[in-house]
Amino acid sequence: MALIAHISDLHLGSLTFQEDLIKKAVNEINMMGPDVTIVTGDITENGYYMEFEKAARYLDEIDSPLLVVPGNHDARHVGDECFGEVIKNRFGALDLKDCGIKVIGLDSTEPDLDYGKVGRAQHNWMVMELLKAQEENLFKIIALHHHIIPVPRTGRERNVLSDAGDILQSMIDGNANLVLSGHKHMPHVWMMEKTAFATAGTVSSLKLRGRTFTSFNTINVTEEGIEIVLRGADGKKRCLAKYENTCR
Ligand SMILES: [Fe+2]
Numbered sequence: 626m627a628l629i630a631h632i633s634d635l636h637l638g639s640l641t642f643q644e645d646l647i648k649k650a651v652n653e654i655n656m657m658g659p660d661v662t663i664v665t666g667d668i669t670e671n672g673y674y675m676e677f678e679k680a681a682r683y684l685d686e687i688d689s690p691l692l693v694v695p696g697n698h699d700a701r702h703v704g705d706e707c708f709g710e711v712i713k714n715r716f717g718a719l720d721l722k723d724c725g726i727k728v729i730g731l732d733s734t735e736p737d738l739d740y741g742k743v744g745r746a747q748h749n750w751m752v753m754e755l756l757k758a759q760e761e762n763l764f765k766i767i768a769l770h771h772h773i774i775p776v777p778r779t780g781r782e783r784n785v786l787s788d789a790g791d792i793l794q795s796m797i798d799g800n801a802n803l804v805l806s807g808h809k810h811m812p813h814v815w816m817m818e819k820t821a822f823a824t825a826g827t828v829s830s831l832k833l834r835g836r837t838f839t840s841f842n843t844i845n846v847t848e849e850g851i852e853i854v855l856r857g858a859d860g861k862k863r864c865l866a867k868y869e870n871t872c873r
């Protein structure tokens with residue numbers, strides 16, 4: 626039914642940023658031809674205007690429709706303004722009715738802080754968008770930088786959304802099919818009720834934990850369910866999770 630590419634945490638501007646890795650990932654994504662590519666933040670290291678400009682040059686090379694949300698690093702140094710100017714809106718929805726998908730992008734950042742929060746206004750907007758998508762029988766994807774459920778093997782928990790409980794409840798109640806996040810640089814999938822919560826690793830920085838490696842995810846959506854695949858920079862594919870009966 627649909628193929629989704631999910632990349633995250635480019636960290637352009639960091640000493641650990643590897644240009645060859647983002648170029649390789651973009652090339653792979655274009656070869657696969659997904660229906661949409663979703664970028665869950667930390668595209669820059671410091672939120673500097675020039676970093677956004679350079680990051681945009683890589684992202685502009687992606688052929689598919691694109692939705693980008695900011696991360697905590699993008700919200701540093703008034704980066705939220707630069708994000709809005711160079712990239713696009715910090716939150717918004719993308720309707721892909723041809724492939725039966727709606728993507729709801731949330732800005733979970735607070736200027737110059739690492740922790741995440743969706744906030745009441747955006748929360749209400751998300752609930753309305755989920756409702757509309759449900760009425761239209763669309764596959765509902767929510768994208769935000771911060772994780773909602775703690776991710777294993779990431780050490781001491783300190784950056785889960787401060788309003789995680791309320792947001793989680795509304796995502797479950799609103800029958801969200803897939804929630805995509807980044808931030809921890811650790812690929813993982815949780816399934817709760819009928820909603821899959823998938824975090825992506827870093828696509829192009831060497832800010833890695835333990836023996837993890839740079840990667841991005843793809844999600845294959847069919848009438849039967851979803852399969853989430855980890856695509857490492859070594860070219861190998863690994864199935865992260867496969868669920869049946871998750872759709873709509
Ligand atoms: Fe990051």
Ligand SMILES: [Fe+2]
Binds near residue numbers: 667696697698807
């Ligand atoms: Fe982050």
